[in-house]
Amino acid sequence: MQQAYRTEAEVAKDGTLTVKGLPFQAGDKVEVIVRRHKHREPRNMGRPLLGKPIQYIDPFGSVAEEDWEVLK
Numbered sequence: 050m051q052q053a054y055r056t057e058a059e060v061a062k063d064g065t066l067t068v069k070g071l072p073f074q075a076g077d078k079v080e081v082i083v084r085r086h087k088h089r090e091p092r093n094m095g096r097p098l099l100g101k102p103i104q105y106i107d108p109f110g111s112v113a114e115e116d117w118e119v120l121k
Contacts, residue, residue, distance in 0.1 A: 054072055054073075
């Protein structure tokens with residue numbers, strides 16, 4: 050089984066990256082994958098109605114009947 054270790058680090062002005070305190074032994078071969086960190090948005094950002102209760106006042110009633118030209 051492969052051991053995985055995740056951490057966050059900041060790239061220095063000169064473009065270097067230093068990661069300290071890794072839980073591996075000196076001389077171990079490791080795979081390095083670097084990707085930009087996305088800051089997580091608080092839950093429901095952009096979806097303020099997500100999880101809110103829904104109430105159907107007239108679920109079988111006509112919707113926008115006055116907008117149908119064929120009925121005029």
